[in-house]
Amino acid sequence: MREELIISGRMNPMIDPQLNIWHWHIPLYLFLGGLAAGxxxxxxxxxxxxxxxxxxxxxxxxxxxxxxxxxxGLLALLLDLNNKxxxxxxxxxxxxxxxxxxxxWTLMVVTPISFIWCALNIREIFPSFDWKYGWLKWxxxxxxxxxxxxxxxxxxxxxILGIYTGILFSAFNARPLWNTSILGxxxxxxxxxxxxxxxxxxxxxHAERIMFSKIDIVLIGIELFLITHMFMGxxxxxxxxxxxxxxxxxxxxxxxxxxxxxxxxxxxxxILEVLEINRFRVPVLIPGLLVLFGGLMFRFVIAYAxxxxxWLY
Amino acid sequence: MxxxxxxxxxxxxxxxxxxxxxxxxxxxxxxxxxxxxVEVTDGTYPHLQxxxxxxxxxxxxxxxxxxxxxxxxxxxxxxxxxxxxxRRCIGCGACITSCPYDARFPHPRGYVDKxxxxxxxxxxxxxxxxxxxxxxxxxxFGNLDDPASEVSKLLRQRRYKTLIPEAGTKPxxxxxx
Numbered sequence: 001m002r003e004e005l006i007i008s009g010r011m012n013p014m015i016d017p018q019l020n021i022w023h024w025h026i027p028l029y030l031f032l033g034g035l036a037a038g039x040x041x042x043x044x045x046x047x048x049x050x051x052x053x054x055x056x057x058x059x060x061x062x063x064x065x066x067x068x069x070x071x072x073g074l075l076a077l078l079l080d081l082n083n084k085x086x087x088x089x090x091x092x093x094x095x096x097x098x099x100x101x102x103x104x105w106t107l108m109v110v111t112p113i114s115f116i117w118c119a120l121n122i123r124e125i126f127p128s129f130d131w132k133y134g135w136l137k138w139x140x141x142x143x144x145x146x147x148x149x150x151x152x153x154x155x156x157x158x159x160i161l162g163i164y165t166g167i168l169f170s171a172f173n174a175r176p177l178w179n180t181s182i183l184g185x186x187x188x189x190x191x192x193x194x195x196x197x198x199x200x201x202x203x204x205x206h207a208e209r210i211m212f213s214k215i216d217i218v219l220i221g222i223e224l225f226l227i228t229h230m231f232m233g234x235x236x237x238x239x240x241x242x243x244x245x246x247x248x249x250x251x252x253x254x255x256x257x258x259x260x261x262x263x264x265x266x267x268x269x270x271i272l273e274v275l276e277i278n279r280f281r282v283p284v285l286i287p288g289l290l291v292l293f294g295g296l297m298f299r300f301v302i303a304y305a306x307x308x309x310x311w312l313y
Numbered sequence: 314m315x316x317x318x319x320x321x322x323x324x325x326x327x328x329x330x331x332x333x334x335x336x337x338x339x340x341x342x343x344x345x346x347x348x349x350x351v352e353v354t355d356g357t358y359p360h361l362q363x364x365x366x367x368x369x370x371x372x373x374x375x376x377x378x379x380x381x382x383x384x385x386x387x388x389x390x391x392x393x394x395x396x397x398x399x400r401r402c403i404g405c406g407a408c409i410t411s412c413p414y415d416a417r418f419p420h421p422r423g424y425v426d427k428x429x430x431x432x433x434x435x436x437x438x439x440x441x442x443x444x445x446x447x448x449x450x451x452x453x454f455g456n457l458d459d460p461a462s463e464v465s466k467l468l469r470q471r472r473y474k475t476l477i478p479e480a481g482t483k484p485x486x487x488x489x490x
Contacts, residue, residue, distance in 0.1 A: 021406035021419065082404025083423030089384040089401050100407050101383035173377060173480060174413035238479075311413045311477045 020307050025080035027299035030165040031194070032073035033107070034187055034295065036066040037162035038195015040114060042212075044155040048148060055211065057203035060121040065198065066114040074107065099171045103164040109157045113150060116143050162188035165299075169306060177244035177309035178302070180233055186226040190295050193219040197269075197291035200284050209284055213273040216291065220270045227262070244309040253305045261301055265294010315374075315457040316392040316430055318444070319464045319473070320367055321489040324451035327352055327365040331443035331452065335369075338431065338442035345418050347428040348443055366488055367443065367452065370395065370416040370428035371476065374483030378408035378417065386424075392456070393485060394432055399424040413480045430454075457485070 042058045052059045081087055091108070095101040120143055122129050131137045143150065166187030169178035196216040203209050234245035248257045269287035276282040327350050335341060335348050348369035355362045376395050379387045386401035387408050397408075402424035409417045409425060420426040431441035439445065444452040455462035467473075468487060475484045 021409045080405065082406065082419045082425070083402055084404075086400070086403045086423070089386070089403050092401075093383075093385050095383060095385060097380045098383045098407070100381065100405060104383060171381060172407075172411045174411050307410065310415075311480055 020304075022080065022303055022307060024300075025076040027296075027303040029073040029076045029080075030168070030187070030299045030303070031296045032069040032076070034162055034165050034191025034299075035194045035198060035292075036070050036073070036110070036114065037158040037165075037188075038192040039063055039066050039198055040110065040117070040154055040195075041158040041162070041192060042195060042199060042215075043117065044151040044158060047151040048155065055199075055208050056124070057205070057208055058199045058212070060124040061202045062195075062199045063114065063117050063121065064125065065202075067111070067118055070107070070111045070114055074111070099164055099167045103161075103168060106157055106160050106164055109153070110161050113154050113157075116150070117154070120144060120147070159188065162191040165191065169302065172306075174311065175306045175309050176238075176240040176311065177234075177247060178306040179241070180230060182226055182230045182233065183302070186223065186230065189219050189222045189226060190298055193223060194292055194295035197288045197295075201288040203284075210277055213276055213287070216287075217270050217273050217277075220266045220291075223266060224262070240309070240311050243312075244305075247305045247309060252308070253301055256297070257301050257305075260297045261294055264290060265297055266291075269294070314392045315485070316372065316394055316435070317455065317457040317464050317485040317487060318369075318372075318430070318441070319453040319455075319467050319487045319489060321451040321453075321467075321471075322364050322366055323489065324449045325350075325365045325367060326449055328448060330446050330448055331367045334442040334446040335428070338434075339429070341426075342421050345420070345426070347416075347426070364490075368414070368416075368476070369443070369486065370412075370430075371414055371482065371484030371486045372428075372430060374485065375481060377411040377413070377480075377482060381407040381411040383407060390432065392430075392435070394430050395427075396429055396432065397425055397427065413477050413482065414484075 039062045042055075043063045046052065046055045046059050078084060078087055090101065090104045093101065094105055120140065131140060163184040166183035166185070169175070170181050170183040173179045193216055196212045196219060200209050200212045200216070203212065231245055231249070234241045247253045269290040272282050272287040272290075276284075276287070329350050332346060332348055332350060336346065339347060341347055348367060351366045351368055353364045353366070355364070372393060372395050374393060376387070376389070379389060379395060383405060384401050384403055386398045386403075388396060388398065390396045399422070404419060404423050404425060406419065406425070409419065417425050417427040431439075434441060440454045444454045453463050453467060455464035457465060459465060464487070467489065471489045473487045473489050475487060478484065
């Protein structure tokens with residue numbers, strides 16, 4: 001048997017803990033970004049299809065949360081930076097090779113639109129709201145006129161935002177667990193699923209809830225399919241990726257991934273949603289919150305396990 | 314011009330003089346390091362084999378840190394040296410995460426720091442501090458594009474390896490084995 005014993009001579013315990021450079025900020029931001037992308041995707045989609053009356057929660061009510069969660073997400077990103085006063089340097093260049101760069105620009109497109117979207121629907125929450133100033137009223141009518149065009153932009157950029165949350169990780173070939181392009185579609189599916197769950201939670205109409213339960217079941221199915229594919233890909237790949245998969249297949253992240261993310265965050269809410277569609281009385285709060293919890297845990301597990309996976313030499 | 318460092322693992326005794334020289338020369342804050350010594354013991358007792366390596370940034374030809382940097386702070390400088398522009402660095406940590414050699418660290422001042430091959434010394438015609446002080450003279454520095462340079466000759470004459478070439482980084486740190 002061959003044994004290998006590595007003694008690192010860096011001789012200072014302060015370095016290696018520092019290499020786990022990303023803590024709670026990044027997974028929290030990725031969750032909030034995916035959630036906002038999911039909500040805005042459905043809002044834009046049903047506006048384009050002209051189904052605003054059919055799905056009022058998706059088009060009007062749920063998007064009210066998005067500016068807040070995007071701002072909280074951006075604050076988390078800012079807190080994560082080591083050189084905070086220089087954050088504006090992000091917006092002096094656009095580097096397509098760096099997902100963080102075009103992701104920052106995507107947020108620059110999505111965040112203002114989410115604010116405009118809320119402003120246009122403010123009477124949904126405050127029926128007697130008045131903009132008071134003439135130019136604000138002019139702006140409102142201007143954006144109302146171009147609502148469909150704005151919806152198309154939002155539809156495209158919400159998909160980019162959802163995919164970017166995964167591509168951010170998969171661009172790092174130094175972390176074998178992240179270095180799989182399937183993370184892009186997987187994080188998009190998860191973001192759309194949390195978005196659908198959020199719409200379910202704020203919806204007041206039973207028909208709309210049933211519709212988004214169905215959408216969510218399909219999305220959870222896609223997620224489970226992509227997760228299976230991810231592990232098949234890892235196990236058929238190089239030793240470092242086999243080791244990366246091992247983190248979830250018997251390694252330290254096994255329980256937290258399969259129990260908290262896959263069972264409690266995906267399979268259990270899917271079962272509850274199937275029951276609800278089949279006319280069992282399930283309080284919408286339970287599957288909705290479970291999906292949101294699962295989405296958050298998923299980001300945390302991937303972020304932390306990814307930083308634990310590495311090349312050995 | 315392509316700068317490279319060649320390190321003879323057969324001559325290195327792991328004294329860490331290179332580490333101390335670097336920390337003094339570059340005023341590396343206490344508790345951090347731009348270079349370090351790795352001792353690898355291989356095999357099962359009593360059939361053991363040991364290798365000692367002085368490691369630092371590999372100044373990769375295809376550097377993931379340059380690719381991932383969202384502001385262009387990490388860049389290729391003259392001779393292929395990968396450098397950080399502190400005033401453009403936002404400290405996002407993407408480069409630290411992207412480095413398979415874990416060669417970078419966040420400087421307490423906010424920007425990300427790493428080995429520079431002592432580019433300030435090279436400009437003056439000197440060798441990097443670590444190479445300069447090595448008591449066993451196991452470290453060599455030079456231009457890989459010049460076939461007459463010491464490093465080019467050594468790589469022609471001796472067996473060598475680079476670290477994780479399969480990561481596709483095209484490292485410029487060579488270890489004679």
